[in-house]
Amino acid sequence: MKVVAIGNQKGGVGKTTTALNLSAALALRGQRVLLIDLDPQANTTSGLGLEVDGDDSVYPALLGEADVRDKIRDSGRERLSVIPAHMDLAGVEIELARSDDHLVRLRHHLQGLKPNDLFDYCILDTPPSLGVLMTSALAAADEIMIPLQCEWFGLEGLAKIVHVIDQIRDSGANPDLLLEGIVMTMFDGRTNLARQVVEEVGNYFPEQLYSTVIPRTIRIGEAPSHSKTIFEHDPQGTGAVAYMALADEFLARHGRPVEVAALP
Ligand code: ADP
Ligand code: MG
Numbered sequence: 001m002k003v004v005a006i007g008n009q010k011g012g013v014g015k016t017t018t019a020l021n022l023s024a025a026l027a028l029r030g031q032r033v034l035l036i037d038l039d040p041q042a043n044t045t046s047g048l049g050l051e052v053d054g055d056d057s058v059y060p061a062l063l064g065e066a067d068v069r070d071k072i073r074d075s076g077r078e079r080l081s082v083i084p085a086h087m088d089l090a091g092v093e094i095e096l097a098r099s100d101d102h103l104v105r106l107r108h109h110l111q112g113l114k115p116n117d118l119f120d121y122c123i124l125d126t127p128p129s130l131g132v133l134m135t136s137a138l139a140a141a142d143e144i145m146i147p148l149q150c151e152w153f154g155l156e157g158l159a160k161i162v163h164v165i166d167q168i169r170d171s172g173a174n175p176d177l178l179l180e181g182i183v184m185t186m187f188d189g190r191t192n193l194a195r196q197v198v199e200e201v202g203n204y205f206p207e208q209l210y211s212t213v214i215p216r217t218i219r220i221g222e223a224p225s226h227s228k229t230i231f232e233h234d235p236q237g238t239g240a241v242a243y244m245a246l247a248d249e250f251l252a253r254h255g256r257p258v259e260v261a262a263l264p
Contacts, residue, residue: 001034001114002254003122004180005141009164010157011128014147014185016043017220018246019125021239022145024229025247027080031120031256034072034113037085038137039127040092045084048075049227057086061109062136063095068109069116077229081119089133096132103132103173107140130164138165139173143180145250148201150187150194150213158182158201181253182208183246186216212245 006019016039023035036058037044045052050073060066061083068083075082096102110122126137138144146161148154168174182205188194202209214220215238223233230239 001110001117001119001122002143003110003124003141005124005126005137005144006147007124007126007134007137007144008146008148008157008161009128009130009134010149010154013128013149013154013157014214015128016047016125017224018145018147018183018185018214018243019123020044020047020224021220021230021243022247022250023080023121023123024077024231025244026121026123026250027077028231028244029247029251030079031251032079032081032118034081034083034119034122035075036083036122036124038089038124038133039085040087040089040133041127042085042087042089043224044125045082045086047224047227048077048082048229050075050082050084052084052086054086054088056084057089058083059086059088059092062089062092062105064099064105068113085125093132096136103135103139103171106136107174110140135164135168135173138168138177141174141177143178145180146182147185147214148182150184150197152193152197154197155200179205179208181210181250183210183212183214185214187213188216210246210249212242212249214242214246215239 006015023033027033061068061071071083072081124137126134169177184198217239219234219237220230220239223230
């Protein structure tokens, strides 16, 4: 099981949308996926149409009061399991910060899951801050994928998160944390700016930048309000095509090239 955090300390850049739809796409491609919602806003959880109370969430596991395995739920989609979030998670930041091992607790839980071989990928959706939940995710992850909005101020955020990755490595919490990739989101092909930003990121991170770019579409934006992934909401649309292409590029990077080109 590879643990991949979807992270960017900026809000509204497409983390949740990418965590949800990349996970769904990987599951459609035959991968067994565990999606963990670490954001107290619980947008991933509600985006899948799941309703939970605090006890069902990842919260007790983070506090060491429950085994993470007992919190895994069926998402109602084949091969896609979830550990939901709950707004109570906001309180976990304070409680966790008090404990000595807070940074590595999630890591221990997920390391414990690895030998079971239940999943191929564990995707972590993270909150828009650099708090305890985010740093726990980075300590627990093998890799981080950074979604980046096609705006100039997105680039400032990129410099910051790259710095945080270095800090996590240097702290010894996770020396092997890998920058898996950078995916440009909410691309609007009508503006030169969007193209310039993609080009600029490619200049700095030629290896990491995904060639798949996620377009800004109404359908992607409205899917969560129907509790649907883009593959359920608009399976033939450009959004679904883009997220499936992202999954295929992701799998190719992970040495699992996929032959099938057709969408479900
Ligand atoms: P984050 O998790 O980084 O805060 P979200 O994934 O929640 O960001 O996205 C922020 C908002 O933008 C949400 O309302 C989401 O539905 C919308 N959104 C995300 N990606 C797209 C896209 N490609 N096209 C249109 N709307 C999008
Ligand atoms: Mg989010």
